[in-house]
Amino acid sequence: MTGRKTDQPPISCTDCCATLQEYLDGSLAKTESMRVFLHLRTCTGCQTALEQWQATFGLLEAMPALGPPADFDRRILAAVPYESYRSMADLRQPRVPVILAEETLPVWVRSPVTRLAGMVMAAAAGIAMGWFQAPPNFAYGVVVGLLPEAVVRLQGMLRVATLALRRSGG
Amino acid sequence: MFDRHQDLKVIKRCKRGEEAAFAEILQRYRGPIYSLCFRMTRNSEDANDLAQEVFIKVFGLLDRFDEQYAFSSWLFRIATNHSIDHLRRNRLRFLSLDGVTGRDGEEYELQLPHKGPAPDTMLERKQAIQRLEEVIAELPPHYKAVTLLRHDQHLSYEEIAEILQLPLGTVKARIHRARNLIQQMLKERAYDI
Ligand SMILES: [Zn+2]
Numbered sequence: 416m417t418g419r420k421t422d423q424p425p426i427s428c429t430d431c432c433a434t435l436q437e438y439l440d441g442s443l444a445k446t447e448s449m450r451v452f453l454h455l456r457t458c459t460g461c462q463t464a465l466e467q468w469q470a471t472f473g474l475l476e477a478m479p480a481l482g483p484p485a486d487f488d489r490r491i492l493a494a495v496p497y498e499s500y501r502s503m504a505d506l507r508q509p510r511v512p513v514i515l516a517e518e519t520l521p522v523w524v525r526s527p528v529t530r531l532a533g534m535v536m537a538a539a540a541g542i543a544m545g546w547f548q549a550p551p552n553f554a555y556g557v558v559v560g561l562l563p564e565a566v567v568r569l570q571g572m573l574r575v576a577t578l579a580l581r582r583s584g585g
Numbered sequence: 586m587f588d589r590h591q592d593l594k595v596i597k598r599c600k601r602g603e604e605a606a607f608a609e610i611l612q613r614y615r616g617p618i619y620s621l622c623f624r625m626t627r628n629s630e631d632a633n634d635l636a637q638e639v640f641i642k643v644f645g646l647l648d649r650f651d652e653q654y655a656f657s658s659w660l661f662r663i664a665t666n667h668s669i670d671h672l673r674r675n676r677l678r679f680l681s682l683d684g685v686t687g688r689d690g691e692e693y694e695l696q697l698p699h700k701g702p703a704p705d706t707m708l709e710r711k712q713a714i715q716r717l718e719e720v721i722a723e724l725p726p727h728y729k730a731v732t733l734l735r736h737d738q739h740l741s742y743e744e745i746a747e748i749l750q751l752p753l754g755t756v757k758a759r760i761h762r763a764r765n766l767i768q769q770m771l772k773e774r775a776y777d778i
C-alpha cells in the first residue's frame with residue numbers, strides 16, 4: 416500500500432472533490448480510489464465534502480418503495496391479446512421442409528394396411544426364394560414389399576432430426 | 586438486479602398466450618415500473634395511467650421483443666421514454682407543480698422502516714427525504730430518469746446504458762451531473778429553512 420503512495424502523484428482538492436461520487440458508489444478504479452483515500456486522510460476540507468456526499472447518498476438510498484393501487488392489473492390483463500398469441504403459438508412451432516412432412520406421402524403409402532401388406536408380400540417372396548427356389552425376379556417382390564415401411568420410417572427419422580436441430584438453434 | 590433467464594422463460598409462456606404468465610410478469614415489475622412513473626411525474630393518477638399503458642404496450646408487442654436483450658431493460662426503456670414523452674407533452678403543468686404534494690393535491694405516504702432513529706430525528710429524516718423527492722422532481726427529464734434508474738431501481742451503470750441505449754461513459758457522466766445538481770439544490774434548500 417505504501418509503495419502505491421509513491422507510485423501515484425498526490426491528488427489535488429479539486430480532483431478529489433470531483434471524484435467523491437464515484438469513490439462512494441464504488442465505480443472508481445482501485446489505484447484512483449487509493450489516491451482519494453490517502454488525500455482524505457490529510458485534508459479536512461475534502462473530508463467535509465465527503466460527509467456531504469455521504470448524506471446525499473444516504474438520502475438517495477432511503478427513498479421509500481412505492482406500489483400501484485390494488486386494481487392496477489385489471490385494465491392491463493383485460494387488454495392482452497391472448498387469443499392472437501395462442502393462434503400464433505402454433506405458427507411459431509419449428510417447421511420441417513415439405514418433403515419431410517408426414518402429409519406429403521400419399522395416404523395409401525403410409526396407411527398401416529399398405530405397410531403391413533407390403534411386409535407380408537416381402538416375407539412371402541423371401542420365403543419362396545429361400546425355400547422353394549423361386550426365380551430371381553422374386554427379389555423385386557421383396558424390395559417393393561419393404562418400400563412403404565422403409566419410406567415412412569426414413570422420413571420419420573429425418574423429420575425428428577430436423578426438428579431437434581431447429582429447436583436447439585432457437 | 587432482475588433475473589434475465591427467469592424472465593425469458595416466463596416470456597416464452599406469454600407468447601403461447603398463457604394468462605398466468607402475464608400475471609407473473611406484472612407481479613415482478615408492477616412495483617418498479619409504477620415507482621419510476623410516479624417519481625417521473627409526481628402524480629399518482631398520471632403514474633397509474635402511464636404504468637398501465639407501458640404494460641399494455643409491452644404485452645401487445647412481445648413478438649417484437651429481441652431475446653438477446655434483457656426483458657427488464659426493454660420494459661424500463663419503454664417506461665422511461667413514455668414518462669419523458671409525457672413530461673414533454675405536459676411541460677406547463679409540470680413546471681407549475683407544487684412540491685410536497687402531487688398536483689392532484691394527494692399527499693403520498695412515506696413508508697419508513699419501523700426500527701430507526703428517534704421520533705424527532707425521524708421527522709427530520711422524513712422531511713429530508715421529501716426535500717430530496719422535490720429536488721428530483723425538478724430535474725430535467727433525462728437527469729431525473731438516470732437518477733431514478735440508479736437510486737430508486739438500484740440498477741448498474743451497465744444496465745442503465747442498455748436501457749437508454751447510450752454509451753457507458755455518457756451514462757456515468759449524466760448520473761454524475763444529476764447528482765451534482767441534486768446536491769446543489771439540496772444545499773440551497775437547506776439554507777432556505
Ligand atoms: Zn482536499
